[in-house]
Amino acid sequence: MTAPFSNSQVLTPADFALITQGADVHGLSRPSQSYWQDAWARLKKNRRAIVSLWLIVGLLAFALLGPLLWQIDPARQDIDQISQAPGAERSASIVAPYEFWGGEALSGFDNGTGLRLGAQANSQAVRLLWEAAPDADGFRLYRNIFPVDGGLAFGLPIAEFPNSLAGFYEDRLDLRPDTYFYSLVTLDAQGALTTEYQTLEVPVHRVITVDEVRTRALVSAAAELAVGNEVFLALHPLGTDYLGRDMLSRLMAGARVSLFIGIVAPFLFVLLGVAYGATAGFLGGRVDQLMMRFADFVVALPFLLFMILFQVVFGIGPGESGIVPMLVALVVLSWPSTARLVRGQILQIRQEAYISASRLLGARSSYLVWRHMIPNTMGVILVTLTFAVPSAIFTEAFLSFIGMGVAPPTASWGSMSNEGLATMLTHPHELIFPALLISITVLAFNLLGDGLRDALDARMRSFE
């Protein structure tokens, strides 16, 4: 009440004139702010929370708008590009369809001795020729990814020829556009390796047949295709997984699953918790005791066991998505913490003088709850909600990781992490991308929750 007046000012008769109704008594120096405006202003000052908020908005856009822009089926397998790293070379030249090879050298490859190529080496097949040696005990053919440098480390044993009668081999095993080093090692009578070997460096080019180009729709239907033309394989900005499925579209599909569980489940169980906690707190006494002991009982129930039970009850056979039972289990088992929190708040608010005043003025119970109590616990509820989201997302990721969540071929970040784990050392991108997204999402929701708590609870306001 002191603001408009200055102590040093000398009073004049005009100061004692009657104030007309409607004049600005308080003389507000700042615009009036509601609780929410105030909270929003405080939140805006928290740079971490705002960055997190934008991250969450971005994630939602990634999950919901992303698939509209990147319309690739997340279950589609691109067998030509299995476990492809992001930004890998995509060009391939067109060749004739694969034909059985009986070991005869093609023109241009029909002279030479020792281990040599019998045809142009490409990703369809590497055809190798050598002299059959009926008097030798046998050969073993190896393939390596670097030159053989002493020792007997020749790389992968591709084939064995115990009687040395064969003089050719066609390798079709997982050929990538790379340089391979083939070694033909002579065996002794016991079938053991000797130190005698010949080696051949084979650069492999990626090829594709006209049929494959057509069925994979790599070029427009009208385009003319001839052997020798260059085409580009399907684009995978974030690479592919172990079955050649597009990582970007799988991450988007996974984001939908994660965010669905992460937002719907907390929303539902917080709602349930608020209703339950408010009832218990408002009624108080014996009912409160009973209700809260039941909540304690629910807390003691093991989540994983219930998850499995719900899967059985829902008749979710193996091979069907476990998302609905997961949602139910989360809702049914996670509400007590919110209920406790809200009940505590309500018990406290119940004692406030303005409640007694309102009651005296004839307010009904529902009015008291809806008008006074719930709005006053809103801060607590919102904070619980934002902290519940990351934990729900994490639960989903964990359950999918152990194979209790989505069914193949549906992707979820957790199941993708599990699949990526096997190829962690050779193709790290299959693990890093989903793991990174889980981390970012969980961190963003946590930081936002932190910021909200600071912003909504004036008493707990931090002074950073």
Place this chain on the structure above:
Amino acid sequence: MKTPISTEDSFVRSAGKQLAVYALIAVAALVVLMYALHFAAGLTITGAGGVVGAVDVENNEITIYLREEPPQMNSMLATDTVSGMVLGHVMEGLLRYDDNDQIVPAMAERWEINGTRATFWIRDTARWSNGDPVTAQDFEFAWKTALDPATGSQYSFILYPIKNAEAVNTGQMPVDSLAVRALDARTLEVELEQPTAYFDKLVSFATYLPVQEKSFSAANGRYGADADEMLYNGPFVMTSWVHGASMRMEKNPYYWDAERIRLDAINAAYITSDSNTLLNLYKDGRIVSVDLTAEMLEGAMQQRWQLDRFMDGGVFFIDFNHRAERITSNLNLRKALLLAQDGNELVDRVIKLPGYLPAKSLFPVWLQGVEKTFREEYPAPEAPYNVQLAREYLEKAKQELGLTEIPPLVLLSDVSPVATISGQYYQEVFKRNLGLDIIIDAQIFRQRLAKMDSGDFDLVLNGWGPDYNDPLTFADLFASWNLNNRGKYNNPALDALVRTAQTSTDTKTRMDAFGAIQRILHEDAAFIGNYERGRVYATHPQLKGLLRRVFGAESDYTGAYIDASN
């Protein structure tokens, strides 16, 4: 309401600094934790008796791993491969497979199979690990006990070629009526139900191993439950068995062919089947050999490991549910599925392990035919990948079934990595090429078998490992009476051919029957071949003579030795 710029700036700076400090502390804590755990892990291993190297040149010992803990060492009850592997080292049957998969004398120094009569003469030098001689009665006792319904052996059917065996096993005849007689301590005479061309190959199987009655009764129901609860007659004796942890086998001084054995002891110090754990154990020089998965190959090449491969003999295929109430009993639907997939693609592009071969037939490539291999003499019928034709078959199937849409098909599968990847591969292939929805039902092995028994599937990723070196071990898989025919395929023509192969002793007649079975199965699209399994493994450079093969102990260290020169 504007906040002064300067505070904003300092706020941002402080927040950034704080985050950086957080990150730094987190990383530092992680590093400290990792080192602490690593140190603690080292302590526990040393606590368990010191770090043992893979190859101990001084004591002439090696350290290996077991994929899982064997349920027991009772050869009459053994069903799993790990039991088979250990039994292959500590026990020996009448005959055994040599390094080239040929049958050679073992406990029996010679044998004779004459029509329905087989006679085995046991060698004088055959001894149990307590010095007692191995007698014909020991074999008679073991076989009769294995067939006794009270024993409940799951592999008793392998003894059925012996006369009255089936009747004894089903309780219709007393155990003593089994036609196995020890004429004296050194001579065992067996009467067969019908001429059985492959009986010599059967007797090397684990269920045919001898058991001394005295030690069996002395164990008082615990025979084979512990290292000291049984007698051994093989190259090694088990000296300790810490259940769930380790097993130790030492050279058997009483073994008749002790010169063949060059190792003094084999330590099975680790029991795990986790491929990454095993890879780390091998990298650390704790075990002598390790199997590699496709993801490990690149790393193995970079480590300059010497890699080897072999085919373990198993054939894997998609089995259909042939029960009449299932839509997979429709031939055209099966043909559509068969033609809509390319077996080479699965092996070359998806599984990517050298040693795997596309399974073009139920009969794997290594089976022996009349002169050459079976598959050279009876080439597998081709089923070329042809989506166009597959779709035509699918249309026909829809008409015959009176369906406008084929309902989703349930593909039952194991939980192993290769089964998982194959299942997901086929799921997409059938969706893309035929528009069919496939639901993958992944179950552990035992549960998968139970579901197959109850017919609760449309397609199943199935596999079969051979029991003995004869095409019959595969051929009778689709016989109507075979309990392993869980898809209930029923074709009287095929049954008749299996009977012919079982009873005939003429190689050519039998091979012709197998050739005809191969053709019938293809014409009926009875299954979709996936792959013949191979394994790629790395071995310690100082270990030589490790044998990995289809029959006998797998892996077989009996002929292994340490070459310290490397």
